[in-house]
Amino acid sequence: AQSVTQPDIHITVSEGASLELRCNYSYGATPYLFWYVQSPGQGLQLLLKYFSGDTLVQGIKGFEAEFKRSQSSFNLRKPSVHWSDAAEYFCAVGEGDSSYKLIFGSGTRLLVRP
Amino acid sequence: DAGVIQSPRHEVTEMGQEVTLRCKPISGHNSLFWYRQTMMRGLELLIYFNNNVPIDDSGMPEDRFSAKMPNASFSTLKIQPSEPRDSAVYFCASSRLDSGNTIYFGEGSWLTVV
Numbered sequence: 001a002q003s004v005t006q007p008d009i010h011i012t013v014s015e016g017a018s019l020e021l022r023c024n025y026s027y028g029a030t031p032y033l034f035w036y037v038q039s040p041g042q043g044l045q046l047l048l049k050y051f052s053g054d055t056l057v058q059g060i061k062g063f064e065a066e067f068k069r070s071q072s073s074f075n076l077r078k079p080s081v082h083w084s085d086a087a088e089y090f091c092a093v094g095e096g097d098s099s100y101k102l103i104f105g106s107g108t109r110l111l112v113r114p
Numbered sequence: 115d116a117g118v119i120q121s122p123r124h125e126v127t128e129m130g131q132e133v134t135l136r137c138k139p140i141s142g143h144n145s146l147f148w149y150r151q152t153m154m155r156g157l158e159l160l161i162y163f164n165n166n167v168p169i170d171d172s173g174m175p176e177d178r179f180s181a182k183m184p185n186a187s188f189s190t191l192k193i194q195p196s197e198p199r200d201s202a203v204y205f206c207a208s209s210r211l212d213s214g215n216t217i218y219f220g221e222g223s224w225l226t227v228v
Contacts, residue, residue, distance in 0.1 A: 043207075043221045044219040045219070049216070092157075100162060101159055102159065102217070104156055104157040107156065
């Protein structure tokens with residue numbers, strides 16, 4: 001069965017520092033991959049997605065992610081974190097060849113030190 | 115444009131009572147999703163509608179749960195009778211299949227069953 005693993009439950013970074021959130025998936029073919037962000041008490045907002053093509057994907061709010069097939073990874077990065085980035089981040093993969101039935105990781109909570 | 119609108123935002127109910135959660139998708143979207151978020155199980159897809167027709171309800175936990183979409187602008191998720199283990203955040207989301215399958219989430223309905 002497909003799965004998504006986000007190995008870090010919490011990550012704390014200083015404001016202005018760089019950020020990388022890890023995501024690993026299990027799926028034999030090329031998956032549909034997504035990163036969502038959830039602020040407290042809010043719904044999920046799509047940051048970026050990968051369907052095919054260029055493996056480096058640019059998203060909103062200065063985020064990017066790189067699809068690495070050899071490592072089954074889709075890590076999220078940001079060069080300089082802002083205090084407003086503190087939130088929970090979810091990686092998701094489309095189940096099978098579906099781009100709508102998403103399997104979510106357990107999330108990584110980002111804390112930003114002033 | 116208005117996003118996905120859910121009501122109620124918060125509900126506290128007693129075990130055994132009927133709960134109805136409501137959702138208005140983004141105008142023009144033809145796919146609607148109900149997700150549930152809990153600490154233990156994370157985000158799970160409950161049911162997916164396309165053009166008002168339920169396509170995949172394999173995530174609906176049991177017969178106490180039912181979902182309807184009588185028209186393109188309204189959906190309900192009903193729990194009858196409710197149990198404490200149903201306490202969760204229920205998200206409605208919508209998408210337009212020709213928009214690259216970006217799924218837009220509502221802000222959620224926070225349900226507590228006591």
